[in-house]
Amino acid sequence: MIALIDYGISNLRSVQKAFEHLDTEVTLVDTPDRLAQADRLILPGVGAFPAGMRGLQERGLIEPIKQAVREGKPLIGICLGMQLLFESSDEMGETQGLGLLPGQVTRIQDARSKRQEAGSSPQPVLKIPHMGWNQLDVVRDHSLVRDLASGSYAYFVHSYAVYPEQHDIVLATTEYGGPFASIVGRDKVCGLQFHPEKSQAVGLKLLRNFLEM
Numbered sequence: 001m002i003a004l005i006d007y008g009i010s011n012l013r014s015v016q017k018a019f020e021h022l023d024t025e026v027t028l029v030d031t032p033d034r035l036a037q038a039d040r041l042i043l044p045g046v047g048a049f050p051a052g053m054r055g056l057q058e059r060g061l062i063e064p065i066k067q068a069v070r071e072g073k074p075l076i077g078i079c080l081g082m083q084l085l086f087e088s089s090d091e092m093g094e095t096q097g098l099g100l101l102p103g104q105v106t107r108i109q110d111a112r113s114k115r116q117e118a119g120s121s122p123q124p125v126l127k128i129p130h131m132g133w134n135q136l137d138v139v140r141d142h143s144l145v146r147d148l149a150s151g152s153y154a155y156f157v158h159s160y161a162v163y164p165e166q167h168d169i170v171l172a173t174t175e176y177g178g179p180f181a182s183i184v185g186r187d188k189v190c191g192l193q194f195h196p197e198k199s200q201a202v203g204l205k206l207l208r209n210f211l212e213m
Helices: 012-021 032-036 049-058 062-070 080-084 108-117 200-211
Strands: 002-005 027-029 040-043 075-078 103-107 130-138 152-158 160-164 170-175 179-186 189-192
Touching: 002 012, 002 032, 012 200, 027 032, 032 062, 040 062, 040 080, 049 062, 049 080, 062 075, 075 080, 080 160, 080 189, 103 108, 130 179, 152 200, 160 179
Parallel strands: 002 027, 002 040, 040 075, 075 189
Antiparallel strands: 103 160, 130 152, 130 170, 170 179, 179 189
């Protein structure tokens, strides 16, 4: 069973339809028992990081997700779901994440300000959220990005981004006021900052690669 995790704030139907295009059935799961039966896990998400973690906690899904990863089951996070894989976010105050990957989530504009303080030249104010089509620069081999060409376009809608502590988990970056991690992966835990279900052939390719991991 492929579990599409329902924790109360996700764009579930659009993700379901993307997998339908791949002739793959996914099952909505919102309880620990059902999640434990899954062979693969999809953690979608839209909205704020604190609300996402609260939704997982209220349904008792945090430890079952971690257990699934310990058992070697593939897991992909999409948009907010990717951010939740990391250690913490400063959105609306400091909130602890799942801690499956090392790194923090911070507002895109704030991350650029820190780079400017470090000595880079001033740049125009960014429009936040980062919304629309942007390019993926593939920087590392992984089964998730197999046959994905650098320069491919994906569709983004987000105000916060992940800045990993370990660069070896970054599979692709995207430029918006500086580079941020747009695809991440370590072993069978991976994430997409953009919406593959809105990214046409590129998004479907990545979801197919996840199914074949």
